[in-house]
Amino acid sequence: MGVPPRNRSDSARGAGELGHVSAARPLPVDDAGRPLFELPDELAIDTDVARKVIAGFIRGQLRQAGFERCVLGLSGGIDSGLVAYLVAEAIGADELLCVLMPYRTSSPASRADAEAIVADVGCASELVEITAMVDGYFGGADGADGAGAGGDGARDATALRRGNFMARMRMAVLYDRSVTFGGLVVGTGNKTESLIGYTTLFGDNACAFNPIGDLYKSQVRQLAAAIGVPRQVIAKAPSADLWPNQTDEDEGAFSYPLLDRILYWRIDRRRSTDELVAMGFERPLVERVERLVATSEFKRQVPPVAKLGPRTAGVDYLYPRRRPGSARP
Amino acid sequence: MPVRIALAQIAPRLGALDENLARHHELIDEARAGGAGLVVFPELGLTGYQLQDLAAEVAMRLDDPRLAALAAATRGMSAAVSFVEESGDHRLFIAAALMEDGEIRHVHRKVFLPTYGLFDERRFFAAGDVVRAVPSRLGVGVGIAICEDFWHLQTPQLLALDGAQLLLNVSSSPGRDLAAKNDVGLGTATSWRTLMRTYAQLTTSFVVFVNRVGVDESVTFWGGSEVIGPSGEPLFSAPLFDEGLHLVDVNLDDVRRERIALPLLRDERLELQARELGRIISERAGLAADSTADAGAEPGLDVAPRNVANGRPAEEPIRLRSRRR
Numbered sequence: 001m002g003v004p005p006r007n008r009s010d011s012a013r014g015a016g017e018l019g020h021v022s023a024a025r026p027l028p029v030d031d032a033g034r035p036l037f038e039l040p041d042e043l044a045i046d047t048d049v050a051r052k053v054i055a056g057f058i059r060g061q062l063r064q065a066g067f068e069r070c071v072l073g074l075s076g077g078i079d080s081g082l083v084a085y086l087v088a089e090a091i092g093a094d095e096l097l098c099v100l101m102p103y104r105t106s107s108p109a110s111r112a113d114a115e116a117i118v119a120d121v122g123c124a125s126e127l128v129e130i131t132a133m134v135d136g137y138f139g140g141a142d143g144a145d146g147a148g149a150g151g152d153g154a155r156d157a158t159a160l161r162r163g164n165f166m167a168r169m170r171m172a173v174l175y176d177r178s179v180t181f182g183g184l185v186v187g188t189g190n191k192t193e194s195l196i197g198y199t200t201l202f203g204d205n206a207c208a209f210n211p212i213g214d215l216y217k218s219q220v221r222q223l224a225a226a227i228g229v230p231r232q233v234i235a236k237a238p239s240a241d242l243w244p245n246q247t248d249e250d251e252g253a254f255s256y257p258l259l260d261r262i263l264y265w266r267i268d269r270r271r272s273t274d275e276l277v278a279m280g281f282e283r284p285l286v287e288r289v290e291r292l293v294a295t296s297e298f299k300r301q302v303p304p305v306a307k308l309g310p311r312t313a314g315v316d317y318l319y320p321r322r323r324p325g326s327a328r329p
Numbered sequence: 330m331p332v333r334i335a336l337a338q339i340a341p342r343l344g345a346l347d348e349n350l351a352r353h354h355e356l357i358d359e360a361r362a363g364g365a366g367l368v369v370f371p372e373l374g375l376t377g378y379q380l381q382d383l384a385a386e387v388a389m390r391l392d393d394p395r396l397a398a399l400a401a402a403t404r405g406m407s408a409a410v411s412f413v414e415e416s417g418d419h420r421l422f423i424a425a426a427l428m429e430d431g432e433i434r435h436v437h438r439k440v441f442l443p444t445y446g447l448f449d450e451r452r453f454f455a456a457g458d459v460v461r462a463v464p465s466r467l468g469v470g471v472g473i474a475i476c477e478d479f480w481h482l483q484t485p486q487l488l489a490l491d492g493a494q495l496l497l498n499v500s501s502s503p504g505r506d507l508a509a510k511n512d513v514g515l516g517t518a519t520s521w522r523t524l525m526r527t528y529a530q531l532t533t534s535f536v537v538f539v540n541r542v543g544v545d546e547s548v549t550f551w552g553g554s555e556v557i558g559p560s561g562e563p564l565f566s567a568p569l570f571d572e573g574l575h576l577v578d579v580n581l582d583d584v585r586r587e588r589i590a591l592p593l594l595r596d597e598r599l600e601l602q603a604r605e606l607g608r609i610i611s612e613r614a615g616l617a618a619d620s621t622a623d624a625g626a627e628p629g630l631d632v633a634p635r636n637v638a639n640g641r642p643a644e645e646p647i648r649l650r651s652r653r654r
């Protein structure tokens with residue numbers, strides 16, 4: 001902690017130096033002059049304040065844990081792309097390792113976007129293909145290698161099983177690289193996908209800390225535009241890239257701005273279902289979103305431990321995660 | 330009477346009592362060297378905020394030699410310092426002490442412990458029961474309050490009526506709500522600024538707000554410490570989120586000018602307030618008939634159950650089986 005600056009009252013700076021500008025800042029546009037994305041008014045945030053808070057949060061998490069570096073899985077999509085920029089802004093690009101972990105069916109365009117982000121951020125990167133890990137369990141593409149570790153039945157696994165397995169293989173790689181690079185694994189999931197449960201438990205939601213987990217997808221786009229994520233990354237349809245040409249919005253049959261607005265009014269602003277319908281949202285969609293939120297509650301919480309002893313972690317043994325003595329020496 | 334006030338907008342380390350004590354000593358020295366007559370530290374500046382079960386481990390009794398050493402560092406000046414106090418009967422309080430000329434002159438124990446939303450203070454701490462203004466070497470009465478104490482109108486009012494002309498609020502306010510429509514980019518800051526200006530004007534007193542910065546676990550404290558004059562005019566606003574020791578010159582004579590021009594405190598009707606409060610307390614306890622309650626309201630509740638469909642009082646009021654006739 002350095003020596004703090006001293007300000008006399010006659011040279012007082014107003015606290016308003018942060019703010020005022022973001023709301024009025026125009027959204028980025030494509031070559032035809034159309035906005036790259038839709039930003040509902042109620043979701044617009046002050047991106048200057050967000051960047052300042054997130055940078056301090058990242059530095060605080062690292063300091064409290066005794067780390068100086070970060071590792072993250074970079075897919076080429078907007079969420080992990082934004083986090084790469086935020087980490088670089090907080091601690092410098094030299095302290096960040098981005099790991100690209102494509103599977104054999106992953107989109108080449110995603111990889112190109114990821115490489116463009118790495119080049120622009122100026123951080124280290126590493127390519128770890130997860131094909132052998134995944135096929136080693138489900139069996140190879142052509143069957144020539146026989147059944148994988150998952151047995152004969154695994155060859156017919158659904159896309160959901162395969163997608164979850166891939167996410168958990170990527171998690172395993174990141175936690176291994178966390179050791180070799182000496183960095184904490186940074187989460188890249190946003191609030192929208194967390195609330196509707198569009199995540200893999202112990203897969204893409206596994207991390208040491210998450211700087212964007214309280215930002216809806218629309219706010220991720222707004223912040224990404226403000227911090228300089230490449231336009232093609234902001235504009236493309238979000239995809240988990242679990243199979244070719246998959247997109248989140250096709251798979252879920254929703255649009256992110258609409259979904260974000262429903263979640264915002266229902267959860268952050270505590271409006272009832274009836275109130276949302278009165279505001280003009282379609283009841284079947286509102287009810288479907290509510291079901292998604294309720295059924296995924298378990299993904300957002302630490303698993304319960306059976307209460308048996310006098311003091312139980314998370315129940316009546318309540319310590320901050322980071323406290324004196326908790327940092328890595 | 331001019332006085333230079335030092336606002337210590339610091340980022341305490343969670344649970345690191347020795348480190349935070351050392352930082353307080355440094356900043357007291359720096360404030361003194363800068364000519365300050367008063368230095369104000371934020372809520373739980375000696376311990377950090379999100380303590381949970383650590384609270385008992387960093388608690389100090391008022392006779393703790395570490396507090397005595399800090400007080401000893403205040404010779405010739407005043408300091409407001411906040412920590413976890415353990416009382417003789419082993420209650421833990423969020424406390425703020427006024428230290429002056431080497432002694433602890435006054436201790437305020439946080440009265441309102443928020444236990445809602447992201448707050449869980451009542452689980453870990455006991456609530457104070459006393460709101461007092463105290464004389465000070467600064468020549469005016471000082472009233473100390475801690476964070477949530479100022480989300481209740483009665484606190485600044487009681488302090489001013491008890492003789493305070495300088496109200497200190499020491500805070501660990503977590504920043505939240507980044508909606509772009511907020512004045513300063515943060516909903517929390519916008520709310521606090523409204524409160525501070527209002528209290529300063531209504532109590533015709535100086536309000537000094539010192540809020541911490543830094544990160545405990547998930548939450549980021551937003552700083553934005555301020556000094557507001559007795560007319561409600563902001564005299565100084567520190568930057569949001571950044572550490573700093575800010576020196577602000579004020580003239581305490583402004584209180585006299587404001588109170589002569591705008592004698593709000595003179596005109597307060599304490600006996601009326603006490604009488605009406607006495608009535609409300611009796612009614613809420615079910616000990617007196619409530620002449621202004623809805624028809625059909627249960628004793629102690631002013632509002633009758635509503636018919637869900639039409640929003641009017643239910644035609645057949647709900648009766649508790651245990652209700653006395």
